[in-house]
Amino acid sequence: MSNFISVAEARDMSGLRIVLTPGIPGPWSESAKGIFGVKKLDYAWVEQVVGGENLDLIDWTAQATAPVAVWNDEPPRATWIEQLYLAERLAPEPKLIPDDFEDRMRMMSFCHELLGENGFVWSRRLQILHPTMTNPEAPPEAQAFATYFADKYLYEASRAEKAPEHAAGFLRSLAAQLGTQKAKGSKFLIGDQLSALDIYWAACATIVQPLPHEQCPMTDDFRTMYSTVGPVIEAAIDPALIEHRDFIYAEYLTLPLDL
Ligand SMILES: N[C@@H](CCC(=O)N[C@@H](CS)C(=O)NCC(=O)O)C(=O)O
CATH class of the missing domain: 1.20.1050 (Glutathione S-transferase Yfyf (Class Pi); Chain A, domain 2)
Structure with a gap:
């Protein structure tokens, strides 16, 4: 399993960080992993605690669920559609949103x-x-x-x-x-x-x-x-x-x- 880092560590970093729930193949988290993976975008894996208070996560992203994608100092993206457009912007190929x-x-x-x-x-x-x-x-x-x-x-x-x-x-x-x-x-x-x-x-x-x-x-x-x-x-x-x-x-x- 990939090495997860804490929210506190992730906050001090730049680049792409994605908050995920370790050990659970949650549909939203696996969806985000799929999109960023197909685009071959590297990211730091940040831990969300399922069922936990996730106070650091709330402080950083204003919500407590996973997944969240954070690119540099842009606003955290906590919904699938924002994450999809971020991935499409950071790696336009392969294109996952049809032109037609x-x-x-x-x-x-x-x-x-x-x-x-x-x-x-x-x-x-x-x-x-x-x-x-x-x-x-x-x-x-x-x-x-x-x-x-x-x-x-x-x-x-x-x-x-x-x-x-x-x-x-x-x-x-x-x-x-x-x-x-x-x-x-x-x-x-x-x-x-x-x-x-x-x-x-x-x-x-x-x-x-x-x-x-x-x-x-x-x-x-x-x-x-x-x-x-x-x-x-x-x-x-x-x-x-x-x-x-x-x-x-x-x-x-x-x-x-x-x-
Ligand atoms: N915010 C996501 C949905 C994410 C979501 O609902 N995640 C749940 C999956 S059950 C989660 O992280 N649950 C763990 C928890 O709340 O501790 C979106 O709207 O695209």
Whole structure:
């Protein structure tokens, strides 16, 4: 595993620093690693403490989640879209945002529905929290962990109940897009070359179907949490989407957890 440095050390440095959560193949963190990795941009790995107070991180970036990308003394970038534009600026090639307007619009919509607020990964997180948040008998540690995420990421029971269908709708739409692209003879989700969406999908598929243990040695707790999706989502996982994830990892990405 790469050497993580503390926020305090990172603050004193210049260049590119990315705050990540060690040991967890989190969809947002793996998405950022994928984008900066494909562009062959070197960066210092900075530690976020999952479930922690992260006071130094709040002082530096005005928020406590990972990933965050910081370039020299520019404002810290804590959302996927700011990170994507930063990576595209620092290393224009390979280009991950299509030039074509229609392609770009479609790609950005899918990326937002995948990674943005109330999107696919966000919905999975609500779905994961729901059983513990509605079970007063759950062990206190589990309740504390769930409540931490629930408060931070705007959990509401009514939205969590709709989360499986919301996530399944995204998967059906992405599978249809992949099918359309294949029919046109493209190996990619948008246009005829790799785009940010291919990378983001590969990184985020873990939240419904993690890579096998040999490729992604996550803890059993996280593996169970990520892969317990329920029947609605299960029915929407088109095997072609998983094949696409595997193709993108094989051709373009290093494995999660930096093996
Ligand atoms: N800020 C990111 C999302 C990042 C995010 O939600 N990260 C979560 C993943 S669960 C995280 O770092 N959780 C760990 C924690 O809050 O301690 C974006 O909007 O693109």
